[in-house]
Amino acid sequence: MEPQENGKQLDGPTNPMVTPLLNDLYQFTMAYAYWKANKHNERSVFDLYFRKNPFGGEYTVFAGLEECIKFLANFKLSDEEIDFVRHCLPGSEEAFCEYLRGLDCSGVEVYAIPEGSVVFPKVPLMRVEGPVGVVQLLETPFLNLVNFASLVATNAARHRFVAGKSKSLLEFGARRAQGPDGAISASKYCYLGGFDATSNVAAGKLFGIPLRGTHSHAFVSSFMSTDEIVDKVLHSSDGKTTCEDFVSLVQTWLTKIQYSPSLRGIFSETNQSELVAFTSYALAFPKAFLALVDTYDVMKSGIPNFCAVALALNDFGYKALGIRLDSGDLAYLSTEVRNFFCTVERELKVPGFGKMIITASNDLNEETIDALNKQGHEVDAFGIGTYLVTCYAQAALGCVFKLVEINNQPRIKLSEDVTKVSIPCKKRSYRLYGKEGYPLVDIMTGETEPPPKVGERLLCRHPFNESKRAYVVPQRVEELLKCYWRGNADEAREELPPLKEIRDRCIKQLENMRPDHMRRLNPTPYKVSVSAKLYDFIHFLWLNEAPVGELQ
């Protein structure tokens, strides 16, 4: 990778509202208390990680890193913000404002797993080191930027998994997302997680995501009669001929379909306002005609109307793209529609007509797509909104940011609930690969331990369960944490790759997982471990800190 220069030239986060004030008040009260105790410059190490994979699965896609680094690179409190903070901290000293004024992330280092990687519980996604005063102020923004990003990217990956590689996946969630930036970040991270396109124009512009969209039911019902079409002229796709009355041509085709021997009887009279709307839309977009066919009745009205317009376009060298279904029994309807298209192709000798795109929308999610697969369907593209972008099945990922070391002293956070005990120490993490090329296990070690070696047997221990351990002989060893921010130092650090590259990494990593970790039903947990040395140290520290109970 190319070394990157000092981060000052990095743009800020996508959303200008991401400032140091996007923070819990307690980060500032603590900053003040650290400063009062003259502890604010003590070197601290925090781990950002989650405890449980979302959606009942056994994997997560890590996303949001780029936004964190851009936030960090531009971390600066304005005078107005400082005044506000001061006003929130009753009795705080004026000199604290001086401290805040000088605050930046030049003393901070961030090590992280590359964005778009497949990641697992307990293994730090990011390790943030630096003066405790400022690093504490990164907690809330980093969690905010990583939690939803990783959650929705994972959701997208899960939808891709169930839909299969050959389908087009379109994110249609802007209207139902949790606020404007819920929409824009969902579009970004769904693309990262393997979606093909979005309907969200702002996201298309910001991130270069392909855009999709045609028309709605309102468009169809806004038309009432053919009189509304003033300009009926269509120039052929090669510009050589002209259809003077496209409206009549469509009508002719409609009649022709109606009297075709194999299609006869499927419909009698189609809805006129729908036919006008389709005709009008085709005149606007002859090269990209895709119509929503369920405003009145798919098989009795929408499909014959669509075919009439598509066949008329075909006469002048245009290939219609296809249709969208937004209601009803999608398995049944898509199959019926495909049959109709194939019959048209055969009967009316229009090569390729049977292969037209069938898009389905209407409250789709992992379960409904899985059900469609089981029933059999002819859908080529899924437009997914609400369930995808709001992560309806599980609306939050529980990333946390825990102190693991301060002044070179390892710290542990205890809890009655073992799953909530933190893994202390500044650590390194590795992914070990087996003979078949799949990742076998992630292992965390103390920072100064020698790294695992290819071909050398290594004991991997469950961090908290004494009896769970296994020897592994890795065929490949990948160090997970890479340096993405090294304060003001000019040393090399990882580039922030373009979104497309992050997406490619994500897709490749997902494909390289052992299939049993990925399946929807009862997936096998991927193993996360610590070195024998780190295991012993965790448990030494634990016993040291825990109060001894007294049974009474």
Added chain:
Amino acid sequence: MEPQENGKQLDGPTNPMVTPLLNDLYQFTMAYAYWKANKHNERSVFDLYFRKNPFGGEYTVFAGLEECIKFLANFKLSDEEIDFVRHCLPGSEEAFCEYLRGLDCSGVEVYAIPEGSVVFPKVPLMRVEGPVGVVQLLETPFLNLVNFASLVATNAARHRFVAGKSKSLLEFGARRAQGPDGAISASKYCYLGGFDATSNVAAGKLFGIPLRGTHSHAFVSSFMSTDEIVDKVLHSSDGKTTCEDFVSLVQTWLTKIQYSPSLRGIFSETNQSELVAFTSYALAFPKAFLALVDTYDVMKSGIPNFCAVALALNDFGYKALGIRLDSGDLAYLSTEVRNFFCTVERELKVPGFGKMIITASNDLNEETIDALNKQGHEVDAFGIGTYLVTCYAQAALGCVFKLVEINNQPRIKLSEDVTKVSIPCKKRSYRLYGKEGYPLVDIMTGETEPPPKVGERLLCRHPFNESKRAYVVPQRVEELLKCYWRGNADEAREELPPLKEIRDRCIKQLENMRPDHMRRLNPTPYKVSVSAKLYDFIHFLWLNEAPVGELQ
């Protein structure tokens, strides 16, 4: 209400990312197709409404209106945005850019129910009228701005309902929210829905919401020994005396509690780093000492340490605020803590000590608060994050935006699913109140029908179910839709009230609902109806538009 001047002076939406491009692409393809058909200036009426109350309840709080109006008032596409849109519409004509360049909302009228009102399914929250080309471009942004706002405000109201009026409700969700603006808008709308404060500093600054926050577990474990406290001096609250060694004073109090006859035996040795952290925090905020007491062990360490510091503060005229519990059995712990505080008050003669604030956090939601109520607890304040701000129990509200009239022609959207059939016509809506002052029923009428009159018997019909109807004699009639935007006209329109006023309206309206609509278990649905005349018209139109089936 004061008439407001032409909207040009209104600020834009809170989030600068809310621009006309925060839109589904199909709104622009439709705008182009309308324009191509020369239909773009046809007068259209759209209703924005939802079909089902969220969270299994029977009410919803309407929020997001102010942001919509601010968006509208500043609706303008930049040249760069227009170029991008053009590039997204293959084959579009250059002259369309001219149209987009001139586009604003001067021809649009918006009628809406006041923000913060209690609202019900099917009744339009907003009625948007204007040239179909531009009104269509409002659909996605309006839905985005209203859907989550109303959902999270309703969630907040439901949490308030279960917690009761006397408790403090604090929104702590910034880190788990769906992106930065998921956090900021959650803070805003939770306050609107009845919360008291937020931890989110940005939201505090933007909207004037009270802020709360003290310290985290990391703060506690960042301390190791008393040596870390350099400055041990505390000046008394009246400035008259000085404690030269606050650290020793705390230690003295700890020993005193330890040997108090009634407290003896509850604990032996408390955690030293915790004691140092509390002492240090108290020195930073002597007037606002509130400590997180569960880093090691609440009753064996956190509470005695807290009391020692609080009693030392008390010696110099400061009243500690209280504690926060972030884990464990909150019912049991809060009760134990209250008993301990009361014993300290009694034994050590410190008036008011027993009444200290007990705050609880840790994955709280409606259900856990309800369970706490049933068990009995001593919590004064709830800090609620994840479940509140992500609306975990139901992550999306399904508001829709449907064409109900164009060129003075009523339009209906049919569907196989009766609940999805739209109610056609430009309408008025009224809330009818009964003798006891409760709202009885909402009724929609055609725009030109005479309004319901106080004391006059009126037939209210279910819009789709023939057999459901009732006579009502209203004691009060409230017209629901008020004008919030009237294009460029200088006529009076409703003011956008400050957030605090919207919150007051919300709280008042919630309190004025008949209790059986509000209960958590099996609430009675509130009735939504149409006039007899509108009923007949809906069904006439329906029969007219629906294709007649043929059984084969």
